[in-house]
Amino acid sequence: xxxxxxxxxxxxxxxxxxxxxxxxxxxxxxxxxxxxxxxxxxxxxxxxxxxxxxxxxxxxxxxxxxxxxxxxxxxxxxxxxxxxxxxxxxxxxxxxxxxxxxxxxxxxxxxxxxxxxxxxxxxxxxxxxxxxxxxxxxxxxxx
Numbered sequence: 001x002x003x004x005x006x007x008x009x010x011x012x013x014x015x016x017x018x019x020x021x022x023x024x025x026x027x028x029x030x031x032x033x034x035x036x037x038x039x040x041x042x043x044x045x046x047x048x049x050x051x052x053x054x055x056x057x058x059x060x061x062x063x064x065x066x067x068x069x070x071x072x073x074x075x076x077x078x079x080x081x082x083x084x085x086x087x088x089x090x091x092x093x094x095x096x097x098x099x100x101x102x103x104x105x106x107x108x109x110x111x112x113x114x115x116x117x118x119x120x121x122x123x124x125x126x127x128x129x130x131x132x133x134x135x136x137x138x139x140x141x142x143x
Contacts, residue, residue, distance in 0.1 A: 032111040034072045036065060039103040040140075048072070048091070048108070060102040072106060074099065098140070105140065 036043040038058050046054060048070045056063040063084070064076035071089040074097050084099035093110035 033109050034065070034067060035107045035109050037105045037107070043104075056102075056104065058102065058104075060104070063099060063102055063104055065097075065106055072108065073097070074106065077102065100142075103142075 033048060034046045036046070036054065036056065038056065038060070043056060043058075044054065046052065046067060048067060051068050052066075053075065054065045054067070056065065062076070062078045063074060066073055066075040071091040073089045074084045074087065077084050077099055079099055079101040081101065084097055084102075084104070087097045090097060090106070090108050093108055095108045097106040098104070
């Protein structure tokens with residue numbers, strides 16, 4: 001084993017540890033709002049600061065998303081498998097709850113404080129500025 005091989009190995013390990021640390025910091029950031037999408041379209045945006053229950057009745061079925069103590073979870077769902085009710089509480093950036101039979105995604109978003117959009121969104125306040133950006137990025141691909 002050459003000296004250069006050892007240095008290369010140590011460098012790769014250090015870079016990997018730095019990347020893991022940065023990813024952990026990013027994933028542990030507390031979310032600011034809950035975004036609910038049905039069939040890829042925004043159903044509503046809700047503040048994590050306000051405890052509430054959101055009833056979602058669509059052509060696909062009924063769900064109840066509950067926000068309590070800055071955490072969101074699926075309280076009720078009439079889907080056949082009920083997996084969405086067992087996905088637990090979410091509160092950190094980019095965490096999701098998915099109900100595939102109802103084509104429903106509950107997602108935690110962290111507002112970028114540098115963009116000047118510091119307003120907390122209330123019940124069903126949909127921002128028109130972010131709609132076009134959200135529509136360009138698929139959140140799921142279903143066959």
